[in-house]
Structure formats: structure tokens, C-alpha cells
Amino acid sequence: MSKKNSSGFTEDWLPLKGIQNNMIITKDNQKVSGVKITPRNIFILDGDMQNNILISLRNFYNTLDFEFWLIVADRPVDISVYMSQMQLLLNETSSPAVRKLIMQDIDKGETFIRNNVVDTEYYFMFKTKDVDLLQKRVRMMINGLAQCGINASQISNSDLRLVLENFLNGGNSTEFGTVMPV
Numbered sequence: 283m284s285k286k287n288s289s290g291f292t293e294d295w296l297p298l299k300g301i302q303n304n305m306i307i308t309k310d311n312q313k314v315s316g317v318k319i320t321p322r323n324i325f326i327l328d329g330d331m332q333n334n335i336l337i338s339l340r341n342f343y344n345t346l347d348f349e350f351w352l353i354v355a356d357r358p359v360d361i362s363v364y365m366s367q368m369q370l371l372l373n374e375t376s377s378p379a380v381r382k383l384i385m386q387d388i389d390k391g392e393t394f395i396r397n398n399v400v401d402t403e404y405y406f407m408f409k410t411k412d413v414d415l416l417q418k419r420v421r422m423m424i425n426g427l428a429q430c431g432i433n434a435s436q437i438s439n440s441d442l443r444l445v446l447e448n449f450l451n452g453g454n455s456t457e458f459g460t461v462m463p464v
Contacts, residue, residue: 301442305416308409313416316350316407317423318441320433338430345426348419350408355448356400365391405437405445 299307306314324332368391372384406423410416420436427434 301439301446304436304438304442305413306442306446311411312409313411313413314407314409314442315416315420316405316437317420317427317434318437319404319406319427320435321402321404322432335431339432342426342430348408348410350406353405353407353445355403355405355445357403357444359394359399359401361391361394365395403441403444405441406434407437407445 297309299309301307304315308314324335327335365388368384368388372381372388375381375384408416408419410419424434424436
């Protein structure tokens with residue numbers, strides 16, 4: 283008979299050992315990693331370029347001979363540095379016309395902050411027990427996407443935490459570490 287886990291801590295019932303070296307490591311020693319895709323709006327390109335990218339992506343997808351997940355996650359936008367720079371610029375500027383433009387930027391930034399604006403990020407993720415195979419797949423995906431005109435990089439520990447946080451907390455960011463049942 284299996285023992286039922288009655289803990290209120292999320293990490294006690296998730297099959298995770300940890301996140302390290304750009305991988306989620308599960309309790310059964312599976313490694314989960316992948317690539318983060320830099321978004322690209324292909325709909326601002328001419329029709330032929332759009333079609334070429336879509337055909338290239340279709341051909342790329344057809345070469346993948348392993349299970350993967352395409353994940354979309356929202357990351358809160360932090361514009362605090364930009365807002366500080368704008369405030370400094372405002373303090374240093376005496377021209378009324380320039381001050382008006384800076385104030386418009388500050389107002390728009392404050393609107394972003396009030397409305398919790400997020401960046402949408404895209405990830406291809408996959409798992410295997412073999413770290414070498416995992417790294418080979420990461421390189422293959424980065425190269426294959428590059429041939430389609432899409433920039434990608436290996437997913438980071440921070441990205442992995444974000445993906446987990448999005449799934450576990452419905453996209454709400456937490457600062458306190460553990461999710462407790464209500």
C-alpha cells in the first residue's frame with residue numbers, strides 16, 4: 283500500500299528533485315530542458331517571407347522524432363530601470379516640449395505598471411534520462427529554428443522556475459516560495 287502524502291507544501295508532491303544546470307531533475311532521474319524562442323512577428327513581413335518561414339517551420343517540426351511540449355508562459359515586465367532613467371532625464375531637462383514628451387513616456391510606463399503588463403515567452407521542452415542526448419536535442423532545436431529565421435537559446439534555470447510558477451500558480455507571481463492550500 284502506498285503512503286499518501288498529506289503535506290501542504292507543493293514541493294512535497296511534485297516529482298522534482300531540483301532545478302540545476304538548465305534542467306529540471308525529476309525524482310526518477312529524468313532531465314527536462316529545452317529552448318526559449320525569441321518572439322518574432324512574421325506578420326509584418328511580406329507574404330512570400332511569411333510563407334517561407336511557415337514552410338520552414340513545418341519542415342522543421344516534421345524532423346523532430348521525439349516528444350516535446352510547446353509551452354507559452356507570461357513573464358511580468360519590469361520597467362523600473364527605464365522609469366528611473368526617464369525620471370532622471372525629466373529632472374535634467376528644462377525644455378517644455380522635451381519635458382512634455384518625457385512625461386508622456388512616464389505616464390505610459392505607469393499605465394503598464396498599473397495593468398500588470400507581461401511579456402509572452404515561448405519554450406520547446408523535452409525530457410530524457412541521457413544528459414548528452416538532451417544537449418544534442420537542444421543544439422539541434424536551436425540550429426533548426428535558426429534555419430527557419432527564428433532565434434532560440436537554451437532554457438535557463440530562471441526560465442524553468444517561471445514555467446513551473448506559471449503552471450502551479452495560474453500565472454500569478456509569488457515572492458514567498460511555497461504555495462499553500464487555502
